[in-house]
Amino acid sequence: MLSRTYTSTPLPLDIPNHVFEEGPEAVAAAMAKLDAEGWSTDNKIHSTTMLRARAALAYIRDAILEVALGSNQNPSIEHLL
Numbered sequence: 001m002l003s004r005t006y007t008s009t010p011l012p013l014d015i016p017n018h019v020f021e022e023g024p025e026a027v028a029a030a031m032a033k034l035d036a037e038g039w040s041t042d043n044k045i046h047s048t049t050m051l052r053a054r055a056a057l058a059y060i061r062d063a064i065l066e067v068a069l070g071s072n073q074n075p076s077i078e079h080l081l
Helices: 017-021 024-032 047-069
Strands: none
Touching: 017 024
16 A cells, blocks of 8 residues: 555545445435545445545554654654644
């Protein structure tokens, strides 16, 4: 995976794949059920939920590696959060 520094693609929305086959109305209804960060609020785990979670963890892991391997020995609290 590329470093988050070199990517600009947002995380996929937490919408099940079958919804896209059902048409634009179903997609709009599923999008209305997402929270502000794009996560589903129906308390179900979809394949896209796992993709989003893995990508979010990869971004966090990349940030940790950046701090751990970087030349800045004293990163600020804001940088760590």
